[in-house]
Amino acid sequence: MNQRTLEERIIDQYEMSSPFVDDNLNKSNRQPLLLINENSNSYLSNNSLIKSPAFNGTFNSGSIDYGYALLNQFDEGEEIAGNRNGFIVQYSDSTNIFHMFYQRLPVFLPNSIVMLIWKAIIAGIILLYFFVVPITVSYSSGVWIFANKTKMIIDGLCFIFLVLDIILEFLTAFYEHGNLITDKTRIAYKYLSLNFILDLVATLAFGVQSFINDDSINLILLLFFLKYPSLIKIDYLFEEATLLHRTLRTIYNLGKIIVLLQFCFLIFSCIFFVIGYACVQAGHNSWLLNDGNFGVILDLNPGFQFFFSYYFGLGTMTTTMGYGDITPLNVFECLWCLGGIFFAVFIFQVNVNSLFKIMEEFNVHPIKIFKKRIAVNKFMSSKQVPQIVQERVRRYLNEHWYEEGTRDLLLEQEVFTELAPEIKEELFYNSYGKMFNLIPFMSKTFSTEFLRSLSIKIEEISYAQNEIIFLDNVDYLLDDYSIYFIDYGQILIFANTGEQRPFWIKQLGQQEYFGEWSFLTGRPRLASASSISYSRLYKLKREVFMDILGSFQDDFEKYWMIRDKLVYSNGFKIINSLCWNCEQDSHYASKCPVTHYYPQMNKLLKYNIEDEQQRNQYYRKKKQRWHTLKQQISQSQQIESQIQKSQNQEIQVEQIRNQTQQQQQQAQPQKNIKQFDKPYQFKHYFPQYNYHKIQAFKNEKAIKKITNIRISAMYIPNTAYRQTKQSAIFVWPKQS
Known part of the structure; x- marks a missing residue:
């Protein structure tokens, strides 16, 4: 098999023609098709060749419905950049330094702790300038004359933070159809198509007004309200973050209501001042020219003008009537006050309803527990349950409700039934x-x-x-x-x-x-x-x-x-x-030999029963079934071993006999003692005194017997190996 054949097989393996792989595969292998790789530069549609470090094959995108296929060594959380019509986005082969630097930057998760802290800072800046912008536009920059340098420093820092936030948006992952998208190209494409223009215009307008001290261009600051979609997005993140914390969620919702009311009061006050100032410029009487309890307000500095207008707006919208110290003096001011009162009634009704729901949600769990406690106590009282049992039940329920918190197990099971099988299994x-x-x-x-x-x-x-x-x-x-x-x-x-x-x-x-x-x-x-x-x-x-x-x-x-x-x-x-007695893993503690007696049967049997078995001694004839050279050799070896054994036994017997005779001869009176030579001495050397002539060292009977056995073993007639079919059958010898 050559290299070309291997490449063709790889290509055929990933040739897709349907949204799912073959039905014979395991269902768990069906996962979203993850083809976007940060190191790859381009993707083509209609049977295009996909090349990446983990994948090398063709992909038929014509019939893919949001791309489902086998997960094959792709980065988790990334999926094909396409729509339901099979269109795949083409990315340019950009090789500039900026693109390479951008691809090397990390991707931040949208719900991570670091991003939540950063978004909290950005949300604080946006809310701050949602209040600052109307004041600056209505009362001019002179309203901040008491802290002009401080405001310039704060404006510069906030502008830097807003620019950094735009940059981080290109590096923040997002969720699409429940899947986490971490591909930087897709992140940039989505941000450019949604909120980038709004954030850029709002930030530039804020920067221009902050660094150019000219009241004639203050109206450009109104473009900063284009950051409202970003504020809504941040609000959603914090709602999800505080969803499981009942107290924090209640405080957060109450804070939103208070901020909304204060913003309404501020807008009413600013517009009320603008209407009064316009009437003064037109030559009409106005509340700014009225010499009331505070003097002529128009002659005061912009800071006091804002304070008294906010005072009138707060009193009018909250109590729906003023105290008479500041009153509208022309038709336009009266119309605006009537509209403000009508809007205040509506906005207060909505906020009171929201506040009631927030408090009800905060107390729903204690109320539910209180009802359960009453029901259990009524049951135990009606059935005359003993006091000890009642107290035990109460203790258990209180501990159970405290540990379970605000969980509703029945509601959880109801929600789980609405999930798709694969998502439920994943969950x-x-x-x-x-x-x-x-x-x-x-x-x-x-x-x-x-x-x-x-x-x-x-x-x-x-x-x-x-x-x-x-x-x-x-x-x-x-x-x-x-x-x-x-x-x-x-x-x-x-x-x-x-x-x-x-x-x-x-x-x-x-x-x-x-x-x-x-x-x-x-x-x-x-x-x-x-x-x-x-x-x-x-x-x-x-x-x-x-x-x-x-x-x-x-x-x-x-x-x-x-x-x-x-x-x-x-x-x-x-x-x-492990055994908790001896800490070994070969047995359980109930059968531990340290604390329990378990006899070792094999050792006991071997010790108590002898190895030698008493059997009847008789010759057991072994019939041979066929003749082989190996059998002849084994027979000869057996005969020789028997001969050697018998010789050894006879020699031992003869030695004992000789020793006995010598002892008897020494006991008799020594007569005619023959002297023999000592080693290397030849004083008494005579042939008749040699050892082989002495009867004590000669056993002619034993020698003759051994010689006859050797001759019989070497002479084996051919007729001894002739067998018939009947004699070839092996028959066990009978034991006596």
């Missing part, structure tokens, strides 16, 4: 499924697809203080052999000895698990468990586990491998379970 895997990452034998053994399917079946259950979860050595309690994971709380593992005080084994805390032995083997519990304090556990039933396991063949085989090791090989190391 449960990233919430309840986190327990699998903390259980080594689950995360290292089973596949991700199997664990995703299991995560939907996980139950959340709470236990009060000193409540029994399961017991060992008890038959009357039904146990489903579940595995438990501790979300929070403390669990006691103990041995049920039947005594009043249980045998304490160990204590488990947050993010630990127990019950894995019975969960994997299906056998009774080896220990008991109870809650030390109020605890919330995640529970996975063995029955549910086995039902889902049948759909995954590889995981099914891995499970039975683990179970067999636990049951037959005592492989407790697989589940990281």
Whole structure:
């Protein structure tokens, strides 16, 4: 197979003609098509060649509906830049330094803590100048004469922050159809098409007026209100951030109402001053010329003019009537006051309604708990429940309601039913499924697809203080052999000895698990468990586990491998379970040899039973089935070994006999003693005195017997190996 064939196969593998891959593939492999890579420069439509470090193939975009295909080594959170008509955006092959520098910059998540802090600063600047701009436009720059230098410094810093915010918008990811988009090209394209022009115009208008001290161009500051869409976007981020915090959410909503009311008062005051000033310029009587309690207001500096106009606006819009110290003196001023009063009635009604809803939402959980407490107490009082039991029920419910907070479990289940199956599976895997990452034998053994399917079946259950979860050595309690994971709380593992005080084994805390032995083997519990304090556990039933396991063949085989090791090989190391007596993983504590006597049967049998078996000694004839050279050699070796053995025995017997004769001769009177030469001495050398002539050193009978045996062994007639079919049948010899 050459290189060209390999390339063609790769291209065919990624040739797409439908929104989804072949239906024979696992459903979990269907994920959004992620093709945008920050290092790639261009993408073409209609069977274009896609080249990137992780992908090299063709892609048919003509029939893709927002692109679904196999996820193949692409960056998570990025998806194809296209619409539902199959159009794919073409990006220019820009090779300038700015583009390369931009591609190297990091991407910020929109809901990260750093971005929330930054957006809070930007929101504060926008709100500040939403109040400053109307004052400056209406009363001229002289209104800030008391802090002119300070205002210039603040304006310069705020302008720098606004420019940096525009730059960061090109580096902030966004969500589209639930997917996080981190591609810088798509981020820039979306920002340029939505809010970039508005932010740029508002920032430039703010900068021009801040650095050019000319009241004739103050009207340009009104363009700063184009930042309102950005303020709405920031408001949405903070609503999501405070969604789970009831107190912070209430304070934030109340703050928005107060800011809105103050802005309405400010706008009413500024327009009321502008109308009065225009009437003065036209020669009409006005509240600015009236010599009232404060003198002629027109003669005061702009700061006091703003203060008294705001005072009149606040009093008019809140109480719908003034105190008479400042009054409208012409038709235009009266019309504006009537319009302000009408608007104040409307805006107050809306805000009062919003305020009522905010407070109701803040108190909805305490009210619900109060109703539940009344219902439970009424039931216990009507049924005449003992006071001790009533107090126990109240304690448990109070602790349960406090720990659960504002969660509504029934409402949660109702919302979950509205989710699509794949999204629901993803949600449960990233919430309840986190327990699998903390259980080594689950995360290292089973596949991700199997664990995703299991995560939907996980139950959340709470236990009060000193409540029994399961017991060992008890038959009357039904146990489903579940595995438990501790979300929070403390669990006691103990041995049920039947005594009043249980045998304490160990204590488990947050993010630990127990019950894995019975969960994997299906056998009774080896220990008991109870809650030390109020605890919330995640529970996975063995029955549910086995039902889902049948759909995954590889995981099914891995499970039975683990179970067999636990049951037959005592492989407790697989589940990281140690004996709490000797801290070994070869046995459980109930069978620990340190605290229990377990006899070693093999050693006892070997010690008590002799190896030699008493059997009847007789010759057992072994028939040969066929003739081979190997058999002849083995027979000869056996005969020689027998001969050698018999010779050794006879020699030993002869030596004993000689020693006996010598002792007898020494005991008799020494007569005719023959002297023999010592080594290397030849004083008495005679042939008749040599050793081979002495009868004591010669056994002619034994020598003759050995010689005859050797001759018979070497002479084996041919007829001895002739066999028939009947004689070739092996027959066991009968034992006597």
